[in-house]
Amino acid sequence: MDEEKRITLRLPVDLHAWLVAQARTARRSLNSEIVHRLEAPGATVADAESP
Numbered sequence: 597m598d599e600e601k602r603i604t605l606r607l608p609v610d611l612h613a614w615l616v617a618q619a620r621t622a623r624r625s626l627n628s629e630i631v632h633r634l635e636a637p638g639a640t641v642a643d644a645e646s647p
Contacts, residue, residue: 607615619629633639 615629616626619626622629622632624632
């Protein structure tokens with residue numbers, strides 16, 4: 597990423613908690629986890645494990 601843009605994002609509490617847990621498991625920051633999931637090939641809005 598050459599440029600970055602900062603945004604404010606509102607998430608349901610349960611989704612936030614799930615993303616935090618996933619990020620910890622992968623040893624990533626919450627921001628990195630979100631970017632990783634959005635950039636992943638075949639990324640979907642939700643998977644079978646997401647709240």
